[in-house]
Amino acid sequence: MPDPVASIANAIQRDGGDGIVVVYYPDLGVRDWLVSEVESIAAVETSVRTDSVKDARTHMDSLVLLLPANERAAVEELDGARDQFLEPKRAYPVVLFLLRDGDGARALREAPSLASWVRGSDPDPELLAEVDVEAERRAFEAGAGASPEEWLARWRAKEIPMDASNVVLSYRASLLERR
Amino acid sequence: MNDWFELHDAHRALRATGGSSLSDIRRVLRRLIESGHAESSLFNRFTYSKNPHTGLREWRIAAPRGKDRKDWSEPLKKLAPNLAEASLTVLALTDSANERLGQLTVMLEGRSVTRKPFSRSVTRKPFIVAAHLDDRHMGSGACGHALFHCHVGPSFKAMPEVRVPLPALKPAAALEWALSVVLPDWEPVPWHEVIAHANRQGT
Numbered sequence: 329m330p331d332p333v334a335s336i337a338n339a340i341q342r343d344g345g346d347g348i349v350v351v352y353y354p355d356l357g358v359r360d361w362l363v364s365e366v367e368s369i370a371a372v373e374t375s376v377r378t379d380s381v382k383d384a385r386t387h388m389d390s391l392v393l394l395l396p397a398n399e400r401a402a403v404e405e406l407d408g409a410r411d412q413f414l415e416p417k418r419a420y421p422v423v424l425f426l427l428r429d430g431d432g433a434r435a436l437r438e439a440p441s442l443a444s445w446v447r448g449s450d451p452d453p454e455l456l457a458e459v460d461v462e463a464e465r466r467a468f469e470a471g472a473g474a475s476p477e478e479w480l481a482r483w484r485a486k487e488i489p490m491d492a493s494n495v496v497l498s499y500r501a502s503l504l505e506r507r
Numbered sequence: 508m509n510d511w512f513e514l515h516d517a518h519r520a521l522r523a524t525g526g527s528s529l530s531d532i533r534r535v536l537r538r539l540i541e542s543g544h545a546e547s548s549l550f551n552r553f554t555y556s557k558n559p560h561t562g563l564r565e566w567r568i569a570a571p572r573g574k575d576r577k578d579w580s581e582p583l584k585k586l587a588p589n590l591a592e593a594s595l596t597v598l599a600l601t602d603s604a605n606e607r608l609g610q611l612t613v614m615l616e617g618r619s620v621t622r623k624p625f626s627r628s629v630t631r632k633p634f635i636v637a638a639h640l641d642d643r644h645m646g647s648g649a650c651g652h653a654l655f656h657c658h659v660g661p662s663f664k665a666m667p668e669v670r671v672p673l674p675a676l677k678p679a680a681a682l683e684w685a686l687s688v689v690l691p692d693w694e695p696v697p698w699h700e701v702i703a704h705a706n707r708q709g710t
Contacts, residue, residue: 331554331569332554332555333551333552333553333554333555334551334552334554337551357603357604358603358604361527361604361605364530365530368530368531368533369533369551371533371537371550454557457555457556457557457564458556458557458558458559459556459557459558459559461558461559461560484643489664490663490664491662491663491664492578492580492596492614492616492635493578495596495598495612495614495637495639496567496577496578496596496598497578499565499567499598499600499610499612500565500577502563502565502600502609502610502642503556503558503563503564503565503600504558505561506560507561
Protein backbone atom coordinates (compact mmCIF):
# COMPACT_ATOMS: atom_id res chain seq x y z
CA MET A 329 0.00 0.00 0.00
CA PRO A 330 1.52 3.39 -0.95
CA ASP A 331 2.62 5.36 2.06
CA PRO A 332 3.23 9.12 2.20
CA VAL A 333 6.04 9.00 4.77
CA ALA A 334 7.86 6.08 3.15
CA SER A 335 7.62 7.84 -0.22
CA ILE A 336 9.39 10.92 1.19
CA ALA A 337 12.01 8.83 2.99
CA ASN A 338 12.70 6.75 -0.12
CA ALA A 339 13.06 9.83 -2.31
CA ILE A 340 15.52 11.46 0.08
CA GLN A 341 17.58 8.33 0.58
CA ARG A 342 17.67 7.30 -3.09
CA ASP A 343 21.09 7.35 -4.73
CA GLY A 344 22.82 7.91 -1.44
CA GLY A 345 20.81 11.02 -0.67
CA ASP A 346 22.32 13.41 -3.21
CA GLY A 347 20.66 15.12 -6.15
CA ILE A 348 17.25 16.68 -6.43
CA VAL A 349 13.94 15.54 -5.02
CA VAL A 350 10.59 17.00 -6.02
CA VAL A 351 7.75 16.96 -3.49
CA TYR A 352 4.32 17.95 -4.77
CA TYR A 353 1.83 19.76 -2.55
CA PRO A 354 -1.90 20.28 -3.19
CA ASP A 355 -2.21 23.89 -2.01
CA LEU A 356 -0.26 26.57 -0.18
CA GLY A 357 -2.15 25.90 3.05
CA VAL A 358 -0.47 22.50 3.34
CA ARG A 359 2.94 23.43 1.94
CA ASP A 360 4.51 24.75 5.15
CA TRP A 361 3.40 21.72 7.08
CA LEU A 362 4.73 19.42 4.37
CA VAL A 363 8.09 21.22 4.48
CA SER A 364 8.41 20.57 8.20
CA GLU A 365 7.28 16.99 7.65
CA VAL A 366 10.10 16.47 5.13
CA GLU A 367 12.54 17.96 7.64
CA SER A 368 11.27 15.62 10.33
CA ILE A 369 11.50 12.52 8.12
CA ALA A 370 14.97 13.43 6.81
CA ALA A 371 16.17 13.88 10.41
CA VAL A 372 19.39 15.62 9.36
CA GLU A 373 21.40 17.95 11.54
CA THR A 374 21.10 20.99 9.32
CA SER A 375 18.45 22.01 6.86
CA VAL A 376 18.10 25.27 4.99
CA ARG A 377 14.98 26.87 3.54
CA THR A 378 15.49 29.07 0.53
CA ASP A 379 13.59 30.42 -2.46
CA SER A 380 16.67 30.64 -4.70
CA VAL A 381 18.22 27.92 -6.88
CA LYS A 382 21.56 29.73 -6.71
CA ASP A 383 21.46 29.75 -2.93
CA ALA A 384 20.41 26.08 -2.86
CA ARG A 385 23.58 25.17 -4.74
CA THR A 386 25.85 26.72 -2.11
CA HIS A 387 24.57 24.66 0.83
CA MET A 388 26.40 21.43 0.06
CA ASP A 389 26.25 19.94 3.54
CA SER A 390 22.62 20.67 4.30
CA LEU A 391 19.25 19.36 3.31
CA VAL A 392 17.93 22.23 1.21
CA LEU A 393 14.20 22.93 1.11
CA LEU A 394 13.66 24.96 -2.03
CA LEU A 395 10.46 27.03 -2.00
CA PRO A 396 10.61 29.27 -5.04
CA ALA A 397 8.17 32.12 -5.51
CA ASN A 398 8.26 31.42 -9.25
CA GLU A 399 8.20 27.66 -9.60
CA ARG A 400 8.46 27.64 -13.41
CA ALA A 401 11.59 29.80 -13.35
CA ALA A 402 13.15 27.56 -10.69
CA VAL A 403 12.48 24.42 -12.73
CA GLU A 404 13.98 25.99 -15.85
CA GLU A 405 17.03 27.16 -13.90
CA LEU A 406 17.52 23.71 -12.36
CA ASP A 407 17.13 22.07 -15.75
CA GLY A 408 19.97 24.19 -17.07
CA ALA A 409 22.20 23.70 -14.05
CA ARG A 410 22.04 19.94 -13.66
CA ASP A 411 25.80 19.40 -13.89
CA GLN A 412 26.46 21.92 -11.13
CA PHE A 413 24.36 19.81 -8.76
CA LEU A 414 26.10 16.55 -9.64
CA GLU A 415 29.64 17.69 -8.84
CA PRO A 416 30.88 18.10 -6.20
CA LYS A 417 28.69 15.54 -4.53
CA ARG A 418 26.17 16.87 -2.07
CA ALA A 419 25.69 15.45 1.41
CA TYR A 420 21.91 15.76 1.17
CA PRO A 421 19.50 16.48 -1.66
CA VAL A 422 17.77 19.68 -2.64
CA VAL A 423 14.04 19.20 -2.12
CA LEU A 424 12.03 21.30 -4.54
CA PHE A 425 8.40 21.86 -3.58
CA LEU A 426 6.01 22.19 -6.51
CA LEU A 427 2.28 22.86 -6.57
CA ARG A 428 0.50 19.82 -7.96
CA ASP A 429 -0.71 20.74 -11.48
CA GLY A 430 0.83 24.19 -11.05
CA ASP A 431 3.06 26.13 -13.39
CA GLY A 432 6.24 24.53 -12.02
CA ALA A 433 4.80 21.03 -12.44
CA ARG A 434 3.92 21.84 -16.06
CA ALA A 435 7.40 23.26 -16.61
CA LEU A 436 8.90 20.05 -15.27
CA ARG A 437 6.97 18.02 -17.85
CA GLU A 438 8.51 20.28 -20.52
CA ALA A 439 12.03 19.79 -19.13
CA PRO A 440 12.93 16.21 -20.09
CA SER A 441 16.44 16.35 -18.63
CA LEU A 442 15.33 17.40 -15.15
CA ALA A 443 12.22 15.21 -15.37
CA SER A 444 14.28 12.10 -16.03
CA TRP A 445 16.71 13.07 -13.28
CA VAL A 446 14.02 13.28 -10.59
CA ARG A 447 11.88 10.37 -11.83
CA GLY A 448 11.23 8.06 -8.89
CA SER A 449 12.22 10.83 -6.48
CA ASP A 450 9.09 12.91 -6.99
CA PRO A 451 6.43 11.85 -4.48
CA ASP A 452 3.05 13.46 -3.99
CA PRO A 453 2.62 12.43 -0.34
CA GLU A 454 -0.74 14.07 0.14
CA LEU A 455 -2.16 12.10 -2.79
CA LEU A 456 -0.64 8.87 -1.50
CA ALA A 457 -2.20 9.49 1.90
CA GLU A 458 -5.74 9.66 0.55
CA VAL A 459 -7.84 6.64 1.40
CA ASP A 460 -10.51 5.25 -0.91
CA VAL A 461 -13.29 6.19 1.47
CA GLU A 462 -16.03 4.02 -0.02
CA ALA A 463 -13.81 0.93 -0.22
CA GLU A 464 -12.55 1.49 3.32
CA ARG A 465 -16.08 1.99 4.61
CA ARG A 466 -17.13 -1.32 3.04
CA ALA A 467 -14.11 -3.03 4.62
CA PHE A 468 -14.92 -1.47 7.98
CA GLU A 469 -18.54 -2.62 7.79
CA ALA A 470 -17.49 -6.13 6.82
CA GLY A 471 -15.10 -6.33 9.77
CA ALA A 472 -17.05 -4.50 12.47
CA GLY A 473 -20.60 -5.40 11.40
CA ALA A 474 -21.73 -1.78 11.38
CA SER A 475 -21.12 1.42 9.47
CA PRO A 476 -18.53 3.78 10.96
CA GLU A 477 -21.33 6.10 12.16
CA GLU A 478 -23.32 3.27 13.77
CA TRP A 479 -20.21 1.83 15.38
CA LEU A 480 -19.11 5.23 16.72
CA ALA A 481 -22.56 5.94 18.14
CA ARG A 482 -22.36 2.69 20.13
CA TRP A 483 -18.73 3.40 21.10
CA ARG A 484 -19.57 6.87 22.38
CA ALA A 485 -22.54 5.45 24.30
CA LYS A 486 -20.07 2.99 25.92
CA GLU A 487 -21.94 0.00 24.50
CA ILE A 488 -18.71 -1.34 23.00
CA PRO A 489 -16.09 -2.54 25.48
CA MET A 490 -12.98 -0.42 25.75
CA ASP A 491 -9.99 -2.51 24.84
CA ALA A 492 -6.92 -1.92 22.72
CA SER A 493 -8.35 -3.24 19.45
CA ASN A 494 -11.55 -1.21 19.82
CA VAL A 495 -9.51 1.93 20.57
CA VAL A 496 -7.72 1.37 17.25
CA LEU A 497 -11.04 0.75 15.51
CA SER A 498 -12.48 3.98 16.90
CA TYR A 499 -9.79 5.99 15.09
CA ARG A 500 -10.45 4.22 11.81
CA ALA A 501 -14.20 4.81 12.24
CA SER A 502 -13.60 8.50 12.96
CA LEU A 503 -11.46 8.83 9.84
CA LEU A 504 -14.23 7.32 7.71
CA GLU A 505 -17.16 9.02 9.45
CA ARG A 506 -19.39 11.11 7.20
CA ARG A 507 -19.68 14.70 8.46
CA MET B 508 -9.13 30.10 39.07
CA ASN B 509 -10.34 26.68 40.05
CA ASP B 510 -7.65 24.11 39.16
CA TRP B 511 -10.10 22.04 37.10
CA PHE B 512 -11.05 25.00 34.94
CA GLU B 513 -7.35 25.69 34.39
CA LEU B 514 -6.72 22.09 33.42
CA HIS B 515 -9.68 22.09 31.05
CA ASP B 516 -8.44 25.29 29.39
CA ALA B 517 -4.96 23.80 29.01
CA HIS B 518 -6.44 20.67 27.41
CA ARG B 519 -8.47 22.79 25.00
CA ALA B 520 -5.33 24.70 24.05
CA LEU B 521 -3.56 21.39 23.47
CA ARG B 522 -6.39 20.32 21.18
CA ALA B 523 -6.32 23.61 19.27
CA THR B 524 -2.64 23.46 18.31
CA GLY B 525 -1.27 20.08 19.38
CA GLY B 526 -1.35 18.65 15.85
CA SER B 527 1.47 20.92 14.74
CA SER B 528 3.91 19.24 17.13
CA LEU B 529 2.98 15.69 16.16
CA SER B 530 6.10 15.19 14.06
CA ASP B 531 8.14 15.48 17.30
CA ILE B 532 6.98 11.92 17.90
CA ARG B 533 9.70 10.92 15.41
CA ARG B 534 12.38 12.40 17.68
CA VAL B 535 11.24 9.99 20.39
CA LEU B 536 11.00 7.05 17.98
CA ARG B 537 14.52 7.78 16.82
CA ARG B 538 15.79 7.63 20.39
CA LEU B 539 13.91 4.37 20.90
CA ILE B 540 15.75 2.90 17.90
CA GLU B 541 19.14 4.30 18.90
CA SER B 542 18.84 2.81 22.38
CA GLY B 543 17.91 -0.60 21.02
CA HIS B 544 14.31 -0.64 22.20
CA ALA B 545 12.79 -0.84 18.73
CA GLU B 546 13.72 -1.92 15.24
CA SER B 547 15.14 0.64 12.86
CA SER B 548 12.28 0.68 10.36
CA LEU B 549 10.00 2.14 13.03
CA PHE B 550 11.15 5.67 12.27
CA ASN B 551 9.50 5.82 8.85
CA ARG B 552 6.45 3.86 9.88
CA PHE B 553 4.88 6.69 11.88
CA THR B 554 2.59 7.73 9.09
CA TYR B 555 -0.88 8.96 8.21
CA SER B 556 -3.92 8.44 6.03
CA LYS B 557 -6.21 11.20 4.91
CA ASN B 558 -9.92 11.35 4.16
CA PRO B 559 -10.05 13.41 0.95
CA HIS B 560 -13.63 14.51 1.66
CA THR B 561 -13.21 15.78 5.21
CA GLY B 562 -9.47 16.47 5.25
CA LEU B 563 -9.18 14.49 8.49
CA ARG B 564 -5.86 12.70 9.04
CA GLU B 565 -5.37 9.49 10.99
CA TRP B 566 -1.83 8.99 12.35
CA ARG B 567 -0.52 5.61 13.41
CA ILE B 568 2.51 3.36 13.54
CA ALA B 569 2.10 1.20 10.46
CA ALA B 570 3.02 -2.48 10.41
CA PRO B 571 6.40 -3.38 8.94
CA ARG B 572 6.52 -4.49 5.32
CA GLY B 573 4.93 -7.91 4.91
CA LYS B 574 2.70 -7.50 7.96
CA ASP B 575 -0.25 -5.52 6.70
CA ARG B 576 -2.25 -5.21 9.90
CA LYS B 577 -4.44 -2.26 10.70
CA ASP B 578 -4.27 -2.85 14.45
CA TRP B 579 -0.48 -3.21 14.54
CA SER B 580 1.30 -2.39 17.78
CA GLU B 581 5.07 -2.14 17.89
CA PRO B 582 6.90 -4.64 20.12
CA LEU B 583 9.53 -3.04 22.34
CA LYS B 584 12.77 -4.60 23.52
CA LYS B 585 15.03 -4.28 26.57
CA LEU B 586 12.12 -3.77 28.94
CA ALA B 587 12.21 -3.03 32.64
CA PRO B 588 12.79 -6.06 34.88
CA ASN B 589 9.76 -8.28 35.36
CA LEU B 590 8.13 -7.15 32.15
CA ALA B 591 7.86 -9.96 29.62
CA GLU B 592 6.42 -7.96 26.75
CA ALA B 593 5.21 -4.49 25.83
CA SER B 594 3.98 -3.16 22.54
CA LEU B 595 3.37 0.42 21.54
CA THR B 596 0.43 2.01 19.73
CA VAL B 597 0.34 5.69 18.80
CA LEU B 598 -2.81 7.10 17.23
CA ALA B 599 -3.90 10.63 16.46
CA LEU B 600 -6.54 12.48 14.49
CA THR B 601 -5.69 15.88 13.10
CA ASP B 602 -7.35 18.29 10.74
CA SER B 603 -6.30 19.01 7.18
CA ALA B 604 -3.82 21.71 8.21
CA ASN B 605 -2.45 19.38 10.88
CA GLU B 606 -3.03 22.02 13.51
CA ARG B 607 -5.97 20.75 15.52
CA LEU B 608 -5.38 17.60 17.53
CA GLY B 609 -8.80 15.97 17.56
CA GLN B 610 -7.74 12.83 19.42
CA LEU B 611 -4.55 11.27 20.70
CA THR B 612 -3.79 7.83 22.10
CA VAL B 613 -0.42 6.62 23.30
CA MET B 614 -0.84 3.07 24.50
CA LEU B 615 1.41 0.31 25.80
CA GLU B 616 0.02 -3.17 26.29
CA GLY B 617 2.02 -6.00 27.72
CA ARG B 618 2.55 -8.65 30.35
CA SER B 619 4.46 -8.58 33.57
CA VAL B 620 6.12 -11.63 35.06
CA THR B 621 6.01 -12.52 38.71
CA ARG B 622 8.15 -15.34 40.06
CA LYS B 623 7.13 -17.03 43.26
CA PRO B 624 9.94 -17.19 45.83
CA PHE B 625 11.77 -20.57 45.92
CA SER B 626 9.73 -21.77 42.99
CA ARG B 627 10.13 -21.99 39.25
CA SER B 628 6.57 -21.09 38.54
CA VAL B 629 5.88 -17.71 36.99
CA THR B 630 2.70 -15.74 36.68
CA ARG B 631 2.09 -13.50 33.69
CA LYS B 632 -0.33 -10.68 34.13
CA PRO B 633 -1.54 -8.19 31.53
CA PHE B 634 -0.99 -4.48 31.94
CA ILE B 635 -1.94 -1.39 30.04
CA VAL B 636 -0.49 2.12 30.13
CA ALA B 637 -2.39 4.60 28.02
CA ALA B 638 -2.78 8.35 27.57
CA HIS B 639 -5.93 9.54 25.81
CA LEU B 640 -7.04 12.89 24.56
CA ASP B 641 -10.76 12.35 23.98
CA ASP B 642 -12.57 14.03 21.13
CA ARG B 643 -15.43 15.18 23.34
CA HIS B 644 -16.49 15.52 26.93
CA MET B 645 -17.03 12.15 28.55
CA GLY B 646 -18.13 11.21 32.05
CA SER B 647 -19.35 13.83 34.48
CA GLY B 648 -16.53 16.38 34.51
CA ALA B 649 -12.89 17.46 34.35
CA CYS B 650 -11.97 15.68 37.60
CA GLY B 651 -13.37 12.22 36.89
CA HIS B 652 -12.87 12.21 33.15
CA ALA B 653 -10.47 14.96 32.09
CA LEU B 654 -10.17 15.46 28.34
CA PHE B 655 -6.53 14.33 28.52
CA HIS B 656 -5.96 11.53 30.99
CA CYS B 657 -4.12 8.26 31.48
CA HIS B 658 -4.96 4.72 32.48
CA VAL B 659 -2.47 2.43 34.19
CA GLY B 660 -3.59 -1.01 35.30
CA PRO B 661 -4.37 -4.55 34.21
CA SER B 662 -7.00 -3.36 31.68
CA PHE B 663 -9.15 -0.38 30.81
CA LYS B 664 -12.11 -1.89 32.60
CA ALA B 665 -10.52 -3.12 35.84
CA MET B 666 -12.32 -1.63 38.79
CA PRO B 667 -12.06 1.02 39.97
CA GLU B 668 -11.84 2.62 36.52
CA VAL B 669 -9.07 5.12 37.15
CA ARG B 670 -8.51 8.01 34.78
CA VAL B 671 -5.68 10.15 36.03
CA PRO B 672 -5.82 13.69 34.63
CA LEU B 673 -2.67 14.54 32.68
CA PRO B 674 -1.19 17.99 32.29
CA ALA B 675 -1.38 19.32 28.72
CA LEU B 676 1.71 17.47 27.52
CA LYS B 677 2.36 17.62 23.81
CA PRO B 678 2.13 14.28 21.99
CA ALA B 679 5.89 13.56 22.08
CA ALA B 680 6.07 14.25 25.82
CA ALA B 681 3.04 12.03 26.44
CA LEU B 682 4.86 9.27 24.59
CA GLU B 683 8.00 9.87 26.65
CA TRP B 684 5.98 9.53 29.82
CA ALA B 685 4.39 6.24 28.73
CA LEU B 686 7.75 4.79 27.70
CA SER B 687 9.28 5.72 31.05
CA VAL B 688 6.87 3.28 32.67
CA VAL B 689 8.19 0.24 30.80
CA LEU B 690 11.79 1.08 29.82
CA PRO B 691 14.38 1.07 32.60
CA ASP B 692 16.71 3.70 31.14
CA TRP B 693 14.10 6.03 29.74
CA GLU B 694 14.28 9.47 31.29
CA PRO B 695 14.18 12.36 28.82
CA VAL B 696 14.85 14.98 31.51
CA PRO B 697 16.93 13.57 34.39
CA TRP B 698 17.03 15.49 37.65
CA HIS B 699 20.47 17.02 37.10
CA GLU B 700 19.13 18.70 33.93
CA VAL B 701 16.06 19.92 35.77
CA ILE B 702 18.24 21.42 38.51
CA ALA B 703 20.57 23.03 35.97
CA HIS B 704 17.55 24.44 34.17
CA ALA B 705 16.14 25.81 37.41
CA ASN B 706 19.51 27.40 38.23
CA ARG B 707 19.62 29.09 34.83
CA GLN B 708 16.15 30.45 35.47
CA GLY B 709 17.31 31.71 38.89
CA THR B 710 14.63 29.80 40.77
